[in-house]
Amino acid sequence: MKFAGALALMVLFSSAALAHHGTAGYDMNTMSSFPKATIIEIEWANPHCQVHFDVTNDKGEVQHWNVEAPPPSMLAPRQWTRKSLQAGDVVTIYFHAAKNGSPFGIIQKVVFPDGKVLNAYPDRPEDPKSGSTDSKY
Amino acid sequence: MRNLLLSTATILLIALLGVVASAAAQNRRPASVNSKSAAQTKVPDLSGDWGNPVGLGGGGFIISDPRDQKTGTPQDDTPYQPWALTKLNSERPENGPHGTFENTTDPRLKYCDPVGVPRIYLVPTQFRFVQSPDIVYILYQYGPTWRPVAMNKPHRKDPDPTWWGESVGYYEGDTLVIDTIGFNDKTWLDHVGRPHSDEMHLIERFRRVNHDTLQLDLIFDDPKAYTRPWTGRKIFALQHGGFEDPYACSMSEYEHFKQSVVDPVTAAPK
Numbered sequence: 001m002k003f004a005g006a007l008a009l010m011v012l013f014s015s016a017a018l019a020h021h022g023t024a025g026y027d028m029n030t031m032s033s034f035p036k037a038t039i040i041e042i043e044w045a046n047p048h049c050q051v052h053f054d055v056t057n058d059k060g061e062v063q064h065w066n067v068e069a070p071p072p073s074m075l076a077p078r079q080w081t082r083k084s085l086q087a088g089d090v091v092t093i094y095f096h097a098a099k100n101g102s103p104f105g106i107i108q109k110v111v112f113p114d115g116k117v118l119n120a121y122p123d124r125p126e127d128p129k130s131g132s133t134d135s136k137y
Numbered sequence: 138m139r140n141l142l143l144s145t146a147t148i149l150l151i152a153l154l155g156v157v158a159s160a161a162a163q164n165r166r167p168a169s170v171n172s173k174s175a176a177q178t179k180v181p182d183l184s185g186d187w188g189n190p191v192g193l194g195g196g197g198f199i200i201s202d203p204r205d206q207k208t209g210t211p212q213d214d215t216p217y218q219p220w221a222l223t224k225l226n227s228e229r230p231e232n233g234p235h236g237t238f239e240n241t242t243d244p245r246l247k248y249c250d251p252v253g254v255p256r257i258y259l260v261p262t263q264f265r266f267v268q269s270p271d272i273v274y275i276l277y278q279y280g281p282t283w284r285p286v287a288m289n290k291p292h293r294k295d296p297d298p299t300w301w302g303e304s305v306g307y308y309e310g311d312t313l314v315i316d317t318i319g320f321n322d323k324t325w326l327d328h329v330g331r332p333h334s335d336e337m338h339l340i341e342r343f344r345r346v347n348h349d350t351l352q353l354d355l356i357f358d359d360p361k362a363y364t365r366p367w368t369g370r371k372i373f374a375l376q377h378g379g380f381e382d383p384y385a386c387s388m389s390e391y392e393h394f395k396q397s398v399v400d401p402v403t404a405a406p407k
Contacts, residue, residue, distance in 0.1 A: 024237055025402035046390045047246075050398065068398050073262060073278060077379030100406040104398060123189075 026096040026106045031126065039089040040064070044082035046071045051085060051107055053093060067095045067105040069120045080118055085110065094126070176289045177308040180268060183343060187351050188263040190374040216364040221332050228330035239403045243330070244323060249386035251282065251300040253324030254317060254339060255355055258371055263380045266313075266343075273306055273313065281383035286315050298335045300324065315341040326357070334361035349375040 040052040049069040056062050069075060072082070085091070091112050095105035108126060109119040207213045217225065229242045244250035252260060262278040273286040286306040296303040296319035303319035322335045337359040344352050351373040358366040 024231065025399075045393070046385060046387055047394055048398070050394075066398065068394075071384055073379065073382040073384040076382040077376075098402045100402065100404060102401050102404065102407075104402045 027099050028096050032097045033094045035092045036090055037093045039085045042085045044072055063103055065103045067107040069107045181311045183266040186263045186265050186376040186380040187373040188376040189261050218362050221362040224332045225330050230330045232328035249388050253300055256325055256327055259328055262384050263376050278380055279384045311344055313343040333359050336361045
């Protein structure tokens with residue numbers, strides 16, 4: 001996989017956390033991350049917001065990723081706004097990747113360079129080993 | 138500014154509902170009520186915005202946990218009529234032990250159909266009661282939509298089927314009891330696709346267990362779809378913010394999401 005290097009922080013857990021619900025297409029047992037994701041845009045829409053970003057590997061190749069997030073009605077009380085992520089922001093993104101290897105996923109949280117954290121699913125354990133409530137929204 | 142506008146809109150809606158309630162009180166002749174529905178003077182305080190307790194997400198299912206591998210099998214505790222079990226197993230839900238992302242038959246996802254009762258309580262959004270003397274309104278963040286519950290009134294004779302049914306209610310001590318009939322048969326009871334018929338008689342019992350906790354007990358009585366009445370329970374927690382952000386189901390947005398996320402995520406690995 002070309003971006004294996006960029007996935008260096010990917011942590012594989014061997015838990016039996018449930019991968020089902022509306023997350024059937026994602027590997028909910030594995031938390032992936034990109035330490036330097038460059039935000040392209042956030043689509044603020046139902047049924048799920050989408051966060052588009054680019055990552056660059058050691059060879060300078062750029063790959064575009066798209067991770068889904070909860071809908072606006074659930075992100076808003078979690079301190080997100082449609083302007084939380086601006087084009088050009090470089091952040092660390094934690095997510096569960098698509099099982100089929102495509103550059104898609106479902107977000108867990110964003111960490112900004114100053115340490116600020118925006119968690120999209122605070123009710124979902126960040127350590128899949130501790131069990132998942134699998135809230136799709 | 139957006140939140141201010143939404144809050145203003147919510148206040149206006151509640152004010153409008155109050156006017157409607159007042160008009161209804163003036164126009165409706167008091168009907169005979171049975172002993173259960175005699176108006177109770179002390180009204181339990183159900184105020185606040187209610188939603189999933191932290192940690193339960195969209196879970197906390199009313200019915201047996203659909204993650205249970207027995208769901209949809211003869212070992213499932215739900216007393217299905219044979220056709221109901223067959224119908225459940227013919228569905229393609231996003232949730233449950235056989236959840237799939239592809240070609241869902243979920244009417245909520247496929248058509249943005251109203252989710253109905255009790256499934257709306259499984260959608261991880263909030264709801265609020267507006268209690269007036271003759272009608273209790275339930276405002277749901279999802280939709281957004283609302284249900285009127287006529288208090289201390291009997292059902293009409295053989296009401297025509299609708300998505301939300303015809304609800305009447307009364308207070309029983311500290312509990313709001315809602316009795317609903319007149320459903321159509323188009324909604325799912327839950328996210329895995331348990332069906333019901335147009336003969337479903339649903340009882341909802343809401344009780345504020347403490348300031349921060351609301352308990353919902355349900356009785357499903359639907360002899361056409363289930364061999365005996367059965368029950369369910371869900372616990373809600375008082376929420377602090379978020380109700381003013383409605384969730385609108387939009388087919389165009391869903392189609393965009395399907396094309397931009399669902400289709401590539403469900404495509405065969407390259």
